[in-house]
Amino acid sequence: MTYFGKVLxxxxxxxxxxxSVDYAVAERLADYLVSNGSDGLVVCGTTGESPTLSWQEEYxxxxxxxxxxxxxxxxxxxxxxxxxxxxxxxxxxxxxLGLDGSLQVVPYYNKPSQQGLYQHFSQIAAAVPDLPIMLYxxxxxxxxxxxxxxxxxxxxxxNIVAIKEASGSLDQASQIRYHTPAEFGIYSGDDSLxxxxxxxxxxxxxxxASHLVGPQIQAMVQAYEAGKTRLATEIHLQxxxxxxxxxxxxxxxxxKVALAQRGWPVGAVRSPxxxxxxxxxxxxxxVLQQLSEEGILAAKA
Numbered sequence: 001m002t003y004f005g006k007v008l009x010x011x012x013x014x015x016x017x018x019x020s021v022d023y024a025v026a027e028r029l030a031d032y033l034v035s036n037g038s039d040g041l042v043v044c045g046t047t048g049e050s051p052t053l054s055w056q057e058e059y060x061x062x063x064x065x066x067x068x069x070x071x072x073x074x075x076x077x078x079x080x081x082x083x084x085x086x087x088x089x090x091x092x093x094x095x096x097l098g099l100d101g102s103l104q105v106v107p108y109y110n111k112p113s114q115q116g117l118y119q120h121f122s123q124i125a126a127a128v129p130d131l132p133i134m135l136y137x138x139x140x141x142x143x144x145x146x147x148x149x150x151x152x153x154x155x156x157x158x159n160i161v162a163i164k165e166a167s168g169s170l171d172q173a174s175q176i177r178y179h180t181p182a183e184f185g186i187y188s189g190d191d192s193l194x195x196x197x198x199x200x201x202x203x204x205x206x207x208x209a210s211h212l213v214g215p216q217i218q219a220m221v222q223a224y225e226a227g228k229t230r231l232a233t234e235i236h237l238q239x240x241x242x243x244x245x246x247x248x249x250x251x252x253x254x255x256k257v258a259l260a261q262r263g264w265p266v267g268a269v270r271s272p273x274x275x276x277x278x279x280x281x282x283x284x285x286x287v288l289q290q291l292s293e294e295g296i297l298a299a300k301a
Contacts, residue, residue, distance in 0.1 A: 003132045003161045003185065004074045004101055005039020006204035006221045009211060010047035012252050012259065013061065015267035021057050023064045025265055029211075030068040036298075037214025039204075040074030041065055042103055046141060047208055047252045050078050052270040055090060062097050080105035080136060084120045088127045101132040103164065103206075108142035114150045125157045132159055138166040138189060148172065152179040164189045164206045170196050177201035191217070192243040195236045198224050208255055209242055212262065212288075216296060238296060245287045249276050258284050263300035 011033065014025035030041055043065050044050045044058045053061075058078075066075045077094035079102045081087040091102045104124055112120065125133055135154060139145035145167065154160045165173050166189025176186055177200055187206050188197035194205040198221065210217050216235055224232035246254045252269065253276055259266045261284065268275050291297040 004076060004134070004187075004204075006225075007038055007210055007214060007218045008040040008042055008074070008076065008187065008204065008206045009033045009038040009214065010042045010045045010206050010208055011065070012211065012255060012266055013044070013048040013053065014265070015270065017267065019267075019270065021053070021061065022265070022267065023060060026061060027064050027068040029264065029266070030065045033211065033214060034069045034073040037216070037218040038073060038210055039218075040076060040100070041069065042076045042078060042206055045078035045103055045136075045206075046105075046138070047255065048078060049252065049270055049273070052273075055093075058090070059093060059097070062094055062099055066097065066099060074100040076101040076103050076134060078103045078105070080107075082107035082110050084123055087120075087124050091124055091128050091131065091133075095128045095131045099131075101134060101161075102128070103134050103136050105136040105138065106142045106144050106146050108144065111144045114147050117144075117146060118150055118153055121154050121160065122157060125154075125159050129159055132161045134185070134187070135160065135163040136166070136189070137163060137172075140166075140168070148175045148179055151176050155180040155184045161185060162187060162203075165197070165202075166190060168193070170200060173197050173202060174200040190243075191246070192240060195220060195224060195232055198232075208246055208251060209239065211255060211259060213239055213242060213291070213296065238291075238294065241287045242291060245284050248280055248283060254280060254284055257281050258288060261285055261288060262297075 014022040016022045043061050062077050077099045079090035079094050137146040162185030164187045186202040187204050188194045191207050191209045220232050220235040256266050
């Protein structure tokens, strides 16, 4: 069972020139994404620059996006924290706002043991038993990895229904599939690994590139599931240059550059992130131009 859909977009947080959250652009972007391939939106995750958002800003973003796409797509709140009590409070708030799920990142910086991770996630799940939860394993960001065995234990909890697996390891995804029930969802956390993860039992992707090529990513997933693996591979290879250029430096910096080039006024990133030098913008523009010439990219916003 797929609780959230196949293609989930990890949505950027637009900022105004003064650095405040631009909720009007967020509303428009959410509507656009759902009209262009996204089954669901992850709000205030890594791509949404959650470390530099206040909880008040996050709660307003949850409400804004939920209202923009009500009845058309799932909205998953990035309510994870390296403080269990803080994560519980934020997740309860997301549930009260009527969101469809919660993304719970592995606690960062404090490096808990596997038993500590199990206790952290199980306590959050128990606090909101009616809210579906997606685990988020991204050791490159958190300095701490969620072990396969711990994931399997957590998958036994009724409302822990999926994982965003962003370790970059297909073996890890394969082992998770082997050790968890078929209905437990495994989402690729890397656009370039979406197709390989599908091949080892994954169900979809939490995507960055879907801001730009959502219909194509949806078509790739649907083609694979329909047994049209050659077509799925063709789409994957067409999109591969974009997948790669969007990670030439820290996400979401390249994505915000690309969105600006496509006419989206999403603003800059918040410090300590910073906008890149001119060479990054040139590299992104070259890939976008190539995709436009191939008819893959639609008209600008």
